Amino acid sequence: MKLFKESELIEKKEYLELLSEKFSNISFATSEVVNLKAILNLPKGTEHFLTDIHGEHIAFNHVMRNASGVVKRKINDVLGKTLPKDDITELASLIYYPEEKLQLIKKNKTDMADWYKVTIYRLIQVCRDASSKYTRSKVRKALPKDFSYMMEELLHEDEERFNKKNYYNKIIDTIVELERADEFIVRLSAVIQRLTIDHLHIIGDVYDRGPGPHFIMDTLINHHSVDLQWGNHDVLWMGAAAGDKACIANAVRICLRYSNMDILEDGYGINMLPLATFAMRAYRTDPCEKFMPKLSENEILSDSDKNLLAKMHKAISMIQFKLEHSIVMDHPDFLMENRQLLDKIDYDKFTINIDGETYQLNTNSFPTVDPEKPWELTEEELHVIDRLQTSFLTSDKLQKHIRFMYAKGSIYLKHNGNLLFHASIPMNQDGTFKTVELYGEKASGMALMDKMDKWAREAYFSLENNPCGTEFLWYLWCNINSPLFGKDKMATFERYFITDKKPHKERYTPYFTMVSEERVAKMVLEEFGMDPDDSHIINGHVPVKTRDGESPIKANGKLLVIDGGFAKAYQKTTGIAGYTLIYNSYGLQLASHEPFESVDRAINDGIDIRSTTSVIEKVLERKTVGDTDIGTKLKKQIYYLEMLIQAYRKGIVKEKL
Known part of the structure; x- marks a missing residue:
């Protein structure tokens, strides 16, 4: 002392x-x-890192339930020598989906009383192992109130101790006799799941592409310990929730592109009728072929539904391009003149000049564009975006989700020797930090990241007397100097309207190549006040081409890029279906996941996500809370x-x- x-x-x-x-x-x-x-x-608690979930709520939910394969490994550690493989598989699926699995088991079992007793005994053993590195106080807080006393007694008593054996067994017998076994198993399975993931890090991009970002946000809100580092797709929805019209148009467009109307209408209560009515009228003779929705494997839509979505898709896209054109005119400090494209179109020849080259457009249908002032919204377009803005601003569920994202989120985080941020840091070609001037202020490196974090919060919470406005959230979505984006442009217009693929190319900023050098990665860590020899950078954003032999481990282990393709749209590129980085008291492990088949198969057939775990870094001395x-x-x-x-x-x- x-x-x-x-x-x-x-x-x-x-x-x-x-x-x-x-x-x-x-x-x-x-x-x-x-x-x-x-x-x-x-021993230190186990941290799990996931990134770029992109609305794939079913796969995400399963990874949370099986703790990236850790739950099954614990079952094997505790019971592997006494249970056959089929029983281990059944116990694992019971822990993942207890309510559904219980219903299936009760259809096939005749003597449920014995099954309950044996199963509760096994679950207690697994839970005891999961709780072994925590204090009794912490475990107690994880227990459900109505079963707290019983679970605590079972977890902390030795069932083989002579004086307590009958006492231990009688607790289980009585739970079964009083017909509380189902509820007890459900609650105990939830405790196992909770204790297996002590803390969860989401390294950006909960939103867009997949069908269920709102379900993911509900899960995160209910998680006991979580933080988020914003991705550019997250900040897009943050901007939409703040009422920024360009962000709203982008968010709606992406939902329509991937046939995700349910997110808008059912998830967040956004009224899409004004857009649908306008689109059918304004684009009634336009087939909108380039705007047909991208459907998931088993999704079936009628031709009329696809045509409606395509027209809505084109309508909101044109509104988006007009709004973005106006933002760039109003904010010359954004340095985004290359995104002013509507005035580069020859509306007689339907060609466009980009970077000194002329390209033929794939359509001559621009019914809402005035060639003299192509960036101006028509009265009908203005009515549509105003109605959408009102829906976004008054969606209680969306506002709840975005406030949580602000409360638990940030542009970067330093945690237990790891530097977490979604994409990049503005950097020059020589590997030095780029000085960015915005709103009359100049900054680089960590100071720039801090300013942008501050401005992002002001853009949502300080709607009055706000020097940057909600447009800053749009800037973070797609500007070359945004640490959440890090490309020279977002070529949405080119991909829709130009068949020639040359102008489609989006080039990454220097960070993404330079940081793979160990000296640059260490420089980044030093900039953030971290030990360059004992720390790591953890990023997402750029899918790792695992199928081509690319490794997520870069810069001699200083950089870990863990975007493995949770989003189905990227799985052809990555060859896998996501990574989870696991940091426990023994070191760092990386679990790579194969695609998840379905919840039904997990329950009925015990088909789990196949995960391959590799050790990245093993400590010589086990890390403790200290x-x-x-x-x-x-x-x-x-x-x-x-x-x-x-x-x-x-x-x-x-x-x-």
Whole structure:
């Protein structure tokens, strides 16, 4: 115990008086010090890192339930020597989907009483292993209130101890006799899932492409410990929720492109009727072939539905291009003149000049465009986007999700020796940090990231007297200097209207090649005040071409890019269906996932996501809580508690008996 000088105690007396309100005497303060010092020696909790989920809620939900394969490994560790493979598979699927699996089992079992007793006993053993590195207090907080006493007794008693054997067994027998076994199994399975993932990091892009980002957000809100680093697709929806019309148009367009109307209408209650009515009238003679929705494998739409979505898709796209053109005119400091394309079209020849080259457009149908002022919205278009803006601003569920994203999210995070951000840091060709000037301020590196984080918050929360406005969230979505995007352009217009693929090319900024060099990765870590020899950068955003032999481990292990293709749209590129980075007390592991077949097959046939786990970095000495950021905070608490104890003993602060 550190000994403090009396002058130090007197100097901190005011703070110690406040601390004494919670720890009123030597006994209470001493007990807390003993508790905290013991906690410092527990193994660190397991962190899971996922990125670029892109609305694939079914696969995400399964990965959360099976903890990227960790749950099944725990079953094997605890019961692998006594249970056959089929029983292990059945127990795993029961933990993943307890309610559904119980219904299936009850159809096929005649003697449920014995099955319940054996199964509860096995689940308790697995749960005991999952909880073994946590304090009783932390485990207690994870237990459901109505079963807390029973679960705690079963978890912390040895069923083979002579004096307690009958007591232990009777608890299980009584649960079954009182017909609470189903509920007990459901709740216990949830506890196992919770204890297996101590903390969850989402490295950006919850939104867009897949059908269920709103379901993913519901899961994250209910998770016990989570943080998010915003991706450009997330900030797009943050901008839409703030009422930015260009962000709204982009978000709606992407939903229509992937036939995800359910996200808008059912998920967030967005009224799509004004857009549908306008699109059918304005584009009634236009086949809108380039705007046909991209359907998932088993999705079937009638021709009339596809035609309606295509017309709505083109209608909102043209509104988007007009709005973006106007933003660029109003914000020359965005340096995005290359995105002003509507005035580069020859509306007689239907050609466009881009970077000095002329390209033929694939359509001559621009019924809402005035060639003299092509960026101006028609009255009908203005009515449509105003109605959409009202729907986005008044969607309670969307606002709840986005406020959570702000509360738990940031542009970057430093956590337990890892630097987390979605995409990039603006960088020059020589690997130095690029100085960006915006809103009259210049910054680079970490200072730039901090300013952009601040501006992103002001864009949503400070709608009045806000120097940057909601347009800054659109800037983060698609600007070359956005750390969430990091490309020279977003070539949406070119991909829709130009058949020649040359102008479709989107070039990544220098960060993405330079940071693969170890010296540059270490420079980045040093910029953020981290130990370059004992820290890592963790990114997403760029799908790793695993099928072509590309490794997610770069810069001699300093950089980990873990976008493995959760989004089905990227799986042809990556060859897998996502990564999970796992950081436990033994080091770093990377789990690569194969595509998830279905929940039905997981329940009925025990078909799990096949995950291959490889060790990235193994520590020589097992990491403890004391080695983590939480440990640093606990040590600070211990420091002041020991100071309080000495202040009590010297009479500088009086005990409250």
